[in-house]
Amino acid sequence: MIPITPVHYMVLSAALFITGVIGVMVRRNIIVILMSIELMLNAVNINLVAFSNLWQNAIGQVFVIFVVCVAAAEAAVGLGIILAFYRNKETVNIDEMTLMRW
Amino acid sequence: MIDLLVIPLIKIVIVLTGVLITVMYLVLLERKVQAWVQTRLGPMRVGPHGVLQPVADVLKLFVKEDITPVRADKSVFMLAPIIVLVPALVALAVIPFGDTVSIFGKPVPLYIADLNIGLLYVVAVASIGVYGIILAGWSSNSKYPLLGGLRSSAQLISYELAVTLTFVSVVLASGSLSMVDIITAQKTNGVWFAFVQPVALFIYTVAALAETNRAPFDLPEAEQELVAGFHTEYSGMRFALFFLAEYANMIVVSAIATTLFFGGWLRPFPNVTMLWFLDYVPSWMWFVVKTFLVLYLFLWIRATLPRYRYDQLMRIGWKLLIPLAIANIIVTAAVKVALSY
Amino acid sequence: MGQALAFYTLAAFILGFGVLVITARNTVHSIMFLVADFLFIAALYAFQGAPFVAVIQVVVYAGGIVVLYLFVVMLVDLKRPPEAHQDRRRRGRLGMVVSLVVLAELVAIAAYKYVSPGAGLPAARPLEPDNVAQVGMLLYTDYLVPFELASMLLLVAMVGAIVLARREL
Numbered sequence: 001m002i003p004i005t006p007v008h009y010m011v012l013s014a015a016l017f018i019t020g021v022i023g024v025m026v027r028r029n030i031i032v033i034l035m036s037i038e039l040m041l042n043a044v045n046i047n048l049v050a051f052s053n054l055w056q057n058a059i060g061q062v063f064v065i066f067v068v069c070v071a072a073a074e075a076a077v078g079l080g081i082i083l084a085f086y087r088n089k090e091t092v093n094i095d096e097m098t099l100m101r102w
Numbered sequence: 103m104i105d106l107l108v109i110p111l112i113k114i115v116i117v118l119t120g121v122l123i124t125v126m127y128l129v130l131l132e133r134k135v136q137a138w139v140q141t142r143l144g145p146m147r148v149g150p151h152g153v154l155q156p157v158a159d160v161l162k163l164f165v166k167e168d169i170t171p172v173r174a175d176k177s178v179f180m181l182a183p184i185i186v187l188v189p190a191l192v193a194l195a196v197i198p199f200g201d202t203v204s205i206f207g208k209p210v211p212l213y214i215a216d217l218n219i220g221l222l223y224v225v226a227v228a229s230i231g232v233y234g235i236i237l238a239g240w241s242s243n244s245k246y247p248l249l250g251g252l253r254s255s256a257q258l259i260s261y262e263l264a265v266t267l268t269f270v271s272v273v274l275a276s277g278s279l280s281m282v283d284i285i286t287a288q289k290t291n292g293v294w295f296a297f298v299q300p301v302a303l304f305i306y307t308v309a310a311l312a313e314t315n316r317a318p319f320d321l322p323e324a325e326q327e328l329v330a331g332f333h334t335e336y337s338g339m340r341f342a343l344f345f346l347a348e349y350a351n352m353i354v355v356s357a358i359a360t361t362l363f364f365g366g367w368l369r370p371f372p373n374v375t376m377l378w379f380l381d382y383v384p385s386w387m388w389f390v391v392k393t394f395l396v397l398y399l400f401l402w403i404r405a406t407l408p409r410y411r412y413d414q415l416m417r418i419g420w421k422l423l424i425p426l427a428i429a430n431i432i433v434t435a436a437v438k439v440a441l442s443y
Numbered sequence: 444m445g446q447a448l449a450f451y452t453l454a455a456f457i458l459g460f461g462v463l464v465i466t467a468r469n470t471v472h473s474i475m476f477l478v479a480d481f482l483f484i485a486a487l488y489a490f491q492g493a494p495f496v497a498v499i500q501v502v503v504y505a506g507g508i509v510v511l512y513l514f515v516v517m518l519v520d521l522k523r524p525p526e527a528h529q530d531r532r533r534r535g536r537l538g539m540v541v542s543l544v545v546l547a548e549l550v551a552i553a554a555y556k557y558v559s560p561g562a563g564l565p566a567a568r569p570l571e572p573d574n575v576a577q578v579g580m581l582l583y584t585d586y587l588v589p590f591e592l593a594s595m596l597l598l599v600a601m602v603g604a605i606v607l608a609r610r611e612l
Binding site: 011014017021022023025026027031032034035046050052061070072074080083084092 | 586
């Protein structure tokens with residue numbers, strides 16, 4: 001049994017990140033797409049914590065806190081946009097979100 | 103092996119049994135207190151003065167038919183009561199019930215775990231319970247539960263902020279996030295944090311009433327408007343789980359209030375040696391007594407105050423409690439800095 | 444041994460729930476899987492000796508952000524599922540292929556960089572147990588300016604969300 005190295009965490013993180021990418025590419029429901037983006041951010045956080053352990057200092061964890069802040073801001077504004085859009089067009093399908101296209 | 107596995111397991115079993123029995127009799131106590139306030143007798147038929155009433159209630163809930171609405175989302179509908187109950191019980195893990203006692207010459211601390219970040223753990227666990235309520239409302243596929251669930255979760259999220267902010271000011275006063283250290287800090291300071299942080303105590307009490315959906319903030323189950331709120335469609339054992347969760351939550355918030363503000367398992371005046379005879383009462387007994395006094399306050403308030411309106415509830419939460427809590431943190435920090443010079 | 448077992452179990456749950464999030468037909472189910480996923484990620488952090496980050500993960504992500512998603516799903520009461528009628532223009536398969544290629548690439552880079560001979564990495568070991576204080580110290584000294592900027596970002600986001608969610612836009 002090989003010991004768990006940071007490489008294990010990196011592979012896990014890459015796999016989770018790709019799960020998020022697939023979600024963004026394949027799904028058309030914008031709420032699910034935003035959730036996939038949250039998955040991607042979490043994949044990054046897993047990496048940051050793993051590296052924080054690798055270098056034995058807590059800066060990685062500090063960065064995780066900033067990432068969580070940005071994720072919170074993104075979710076609030078993104079969901080606000082979805083609500084405003086839904087009120088006007090009654091849909092959350094991203095293919096129908098073509099208001100800005102001319 | 104024994105230290106790692108057996109003793110914690112025994113502690114968990116004792117705590118869970120104790121809480122479940124307390125819940126059963128808390129319900130009876132609530133009915134009795136309500137009755138006494140309204141100059142009635144309360145339950146009197148089952149057993150002397152109705153002491154067997156909880157047993158009868160539990161039996162009834164067990165044999166009741168378990169109904170699931172036809173259009174309900176079955177899996178979520180079954181999962182929701184569990185999601186509500188589990189966080190309430192898990193939060194008990196970090197609450198210190200008593201001083202370290204020695205059993206057969208072996209020192210046993212009376213808590214399940216002393217986490218370095220115990221208070222944050224409580225906040226984290228409490229924030230999960232919201233899902234059960236909102237999912238119960240949604241999965242019933244019925245309009246009153248949905249409205250009740252949305253209301254309830256909005257209320258819980260709003261007041262969680264106030265509760266967390268009061269925790270911050272207590273942590274500032276004690277200098278630690280660990281529940282055991284907070285009690286120790288109250289011993290070394292020689293004063294309960296209720297007197298150091300009276301504003302925080304006030305905010306915590308109001309917010310805890312709202313967090314546990316108790317009167318006067320029992321909006322989610324406002325009978326006149328919403329039938330029974332998020333658990334309208336539940337019956338039998340599943341309803342019992344919601345009921346259990348509500349009362350278990352009450353016990354948890356009371357226990358936290360005791361730990362943070364009333365010195366936990368410390369006897370009154372822990373530094374006054376003249377009152378040495380109080381030491382003969384075991385420390386967990388003090389904890390239980392204090393917790394029950396806080397619980398009694400909950401029942402008393404329910405019997406006294408009428409229900410708030412929903413907009414009033416939100417206004418109190420966002421425009422009164424949260425700014426007050428932030429101001430309290432700033433003042434506490436300033437005083438702490440000033441005293442350290 | 445125990446460590447490896449714990450890691451693989453957590454990793455399996457994290458990836459499994461991640462896949463369920465993007466495959467679930469019902470948005471509410473999707474959100475529930477997301478919460479479960481975040482809880483397992485928090486467990487992974489705790490397992491790595493980062494308790495503060497683990498708690499932040501539960502409080503902010505599971506307790507805050509995802510509740511927001513749930514609220515929005517309840518508010519946008521979907522009469523027809525957005526993906527019920529698929530048009531042929533969607534490039535789902537292409538997306539899948541591209542993503543898998545990128546995944547292979549990332550794993551190859553990681554493997555090449557660290558598993559190649561001579562670059563033996565030490566086994567992952569947790570920081571010293573009391574790193575909560577360490578994180579706080581860093582946050583309020585070296586990273587004070589980013590910290591204030593983050594608070595500003597949150598304030599702006601809050602104002603933005605309130606403006607967007609207003610009835611008349």
